[in-house]
Amino acid sequence: MGTDSVSDGAELPTAADTVIHDDGVQQGRKRKRAYGTTTSMERGVARLTPEQLAKKRENDREAQRNNRRRTKAQIEMLQCQIAELTSQDTYQDFLAMKRAKEAVERENADIKSRLSVMMGDIQRIIGTYSYSSVERRRDTDAVGSEERPGLGFLLRRPSQGGAADDPAASLHARPVSNCGPTCPLDSLLLDFLSERRRRWADGMPARDVVGPEYPCVSSLVRASEGARSHPVSRVLTDILSTFPDISTLPERVAVLYVMFLVVRWQIAPTRDSYLRLPWWMRPGPAQLAHPHPAWIDHLPFPAMRDMLVRTYGGDAGGDAGSMHRFDDFFVPFTTTIRLNWPYEETDTLLQRSASSRDRDDGSEGGAEGGADDLVINPVFETHLRDHENWSLGEPFIRAFPSLLGTCKIDYSLKGAKGRG
Incomplete structure (x- = not known):
């Protein structure tokens, strides 16, 4: 068959389809745009020999493996950076410094509170000493030379004429000037003070007359405890129970504490009982x-x-x-x-251990001679002695x-x- 022969059903290409450029580049680009990338790739793969195809597949698999390795390495690097940022020493040091700063601020606030109480006590003592000095200069019968009292004097009960013989006794021995009773509370307080003072004048031991250094606070929580408490605590707790509006524990403990110290000093006006009063209650x-x-x-x-x-x-x-x-x-x-009080109400009191009760039983410093199983929290005592609160x-x-x-x-x- 000659070259001019045409197979049945075959179509001759048009002039546009057979345009051939000298370098062949533009024709290839047009074909890619016409048939798309996928078709071009398929034709390219189809032209490969079996050896070339196997090599291409191996290269593709290696490229995928490399890509997975790079992705995995990138993820691991990011995870390490996150762990480093959350656990590095600088961040931990910052948190530690912040906690230390807060602790120092709390300590400074506590120190300021204690200093405020101490300064109030010192100012009141200085003012009383100054007042006593003026009175001594006006008194023509005052002793010319004054001896400095020792520790034994502070613990010794003043004699009947001690207030007149010792000019310094005016620090604690000058009684308040009360009028007759104006209400039932006055009558109760004055009668009780009179009865206790008679016992003191009769020479009864201080523990029997004024009781321990702290009031019985258990009776504020359990009324049945009041029967075992000292008469001073019992009377004041009974008085406090007549004021139902003072119902929260911090206020009840604080009012009982203050009244207890005042009554204790009014019964036995010793230096020790006077100095135990907060400066603002003197x-x-x-x-x-x-x-x-x-x-x-x-x-x-x-x-x-x-x-x-x-x-x-x-x-x-x-x-x-x-x-x-x-x-x-x-x-x-x-x-x-x-x-x-900025904390829980129950934080005003602490439970005494059995060993502590046994140790304080019968001692003058123990709360109700060991009968009271609750005591005032020292932190709350510091709080209530700060008048700013x-x-x-x-x-x-x-x-x-x-x-x-x-x-x-x-x-x-x-x-x-x-x-x-």
Whole structure:
């Protein structure tokens, strides 16, 4: 058959399909665009010999393996970087420094609180010494030379004429000037003080008269414990139970603690009992000079006590009359008094171990001679002895505006007291 012959069914290519360039490059590009990459690759693979095809497949598998290795290495590197960032020494050092800083801040706050209490005690002692020095210079019968008392003097009960013989005795031996009872609380306090003072004057041991150094706090939690407590604790706990508005444990423990120390000093006015009083509970000049109701001596605000004593029995107008009537005074006071204890209520007390109770049983320093299985937490004692932690609410100052400035007011407390 000649070259001009055409097979049956075959079509002759057109001129456009048979355009041939000299270098052949442009024709290949047009074919790729016309038929697509996949078709071109298939034709390329189809042209390979079996050896070339096997080699290509091996190269593809190796490329996939390399790609997987690179991906795995990249993931492992990123994981290592994350672990390093979360566990490196610099980050851990930062956390440790932050914790140490917070611990130092808490310690500084505690030190400042203790220093505040100490400075108050020192200032009150210095002021009393100065006052005593002036009195001694005015007294023509005062002793010319004064001996410095030793430790034994602090522990020895003063004699009947000790306050007159020892000028320094005025630090603790000057009694407050109370008037006759103005309310049932006055009657109870004055009668109890009179009975205890008679026992003291009769020479009864101090432990029997004034009891241990701390009140029985178990009776605040379990009323049945009150029967075993010392009479001083028992009477004050009974008094506290008549004020249901003082219902939260921190306030109840603090009020009992303060009243206990005041009554203990009023029964036996020794140096030791006087110095155990917080500086802000020691009687001021007005309490020593002006007759006033006994209940005023137990208010934990010295400026308030001073104003109430100085204005008692006067003709001052406004709320002066009602603020001296205990029946009018105690409701706004007891419903808003706060200790601002920042921890749990139960943290105010600690459980005494059996060995501690056995060790303190019968000793003067033990709480109720070992009968009390609960004691005041030393941290809470430090807190309550810091006068900055005591406050009253806005309802109190609304009832007695003339007492503004004599106590710290918590204006967030609008109504009856509740722990928030």
